[in-house]
Amino acid sequence: MNNYITFCGVVSIIGRSNVGKSTLINKLLGEKISITSCKSNTTRQCITGIYTEDQYQIIYLDTPGLNINNNKLPSNKNLQNLIKKIIKDVNLVILVIDGKHWTFDDELILNEISNITQHLIVVINKIDVIKNKIYLLPYIEFLSKKIRYLEIVPVSAKTGKNVNIILDIIKKQLPKNDHYYSKEHITTCSERFIASEIIREKLMRFFGEEIPYRSIVEIENFINKQNNYDINGVIIVRHNSQKKIIIGHKGNKIKIIGEQARLDMEKIFKTQVRLYLWVKVGSSVH
Known part of the structure; x- marks a missing residue:
């Protein structure tokens, strides 16, 4: 027993x-x-x-x-x-x-x-x-x-x-109770959601008030290739001026954002990550 x-x-x-x-x-x-x-x-x-x-x-x-x-x-x-x-x-x-x-x-x-x-x-x-x-x-x-x-x-x-x-x-x-999750679980959030949140964090930390917090990050592709991740993320902003700010001169700012986000993802997902980021203007941002 x-x-x-x-x-x-x-x-x-x-x-x-x-x-x-x-x-x-x-x-x-x-x-x-x-x-x-x-x-x-x-x-x-x-x-x-x-x-x-x-x-x-x-x-x-x-x-x-x-x-x-x-x-x-x-x-x-x-x-x-x-x-x-x-x-x-x-x-x-x-x-x-x-x-x-x-x-x-x-x-x-x-x-x-x-x-x-x-x-x-x-x-x-x-x-x-x-x-x-x-x-x-x-x-x-x-x-x-x-x-x-x-x-x-x-x-x-x-x-x-x-x-x-x-x-x-x-x-x-804590009450006496069976565990709801196996010990390997650390969150109920999907890896796709976590990836989008990490990119959004880097945006807010890097640009501060220049970019509205409502800017949207969408993960268009999240592919597991031999236990490595290929992730395509799209940052959606409201104005073309915001797009230019995020991309930076010759893409220098988006490159930094992508590198910092990738390193965080590799720590969390415990695997190699290839991250590709794009920025576009969309009407869905309010």
Whole structure:
């Protein structure tokens, strides 16, 4: 008779844009599956990351930033429905906030999750940029008075400091359950989707505000040839001027984007990648 007990649960990572949710999930997984940049709205879809260690399996949901336009505030009902959708059927919720800035958006999000039934872990991120850590104490006290939580953990997702503490807390809260995925799985996202996201990340990191974050990346071909990948990607922008910016003088910029994206893909896919990129103007970009 097999007495080996396994634990498995779903953890939703929420917060406003640019607080480091994607960086945190990559550190928790020990693998890069979610793209990061200093630009708002980097994550546009819910990304699933799977962490398996011995008898534990954690399924992380990296969610798009909860952005609220202060000039056109959504109704409380709309915000409630959005958060309910994000945390539906999960076992734990991680709220990520910036260690230096408490914003109006943070306040609204906190108000809407104040009565959730799931265990809540509050992660104060970016403590690596706080020179005097004593300033964290009043911040933690401030949060303690505002919401019920399981733990408050100051971390640096960038350096990995204290991320292991979050992992230990989650393991203790996981329900007894069979693992949903084999240990080889690190995400439910397709390799084609990951390839498009990596290219989009390089665009945002390289060009910043020059290129709108809504620029589309489509993978036209994803071919496995003797365990090596041939990938054809098309970057779709709205204006011809944007196309020229991305291509650069004699193709120098698109060459850099392609090289950086290829190296990331080879790390993630663990195989040789031949990546070919084109840029075109399309009306589907808004």
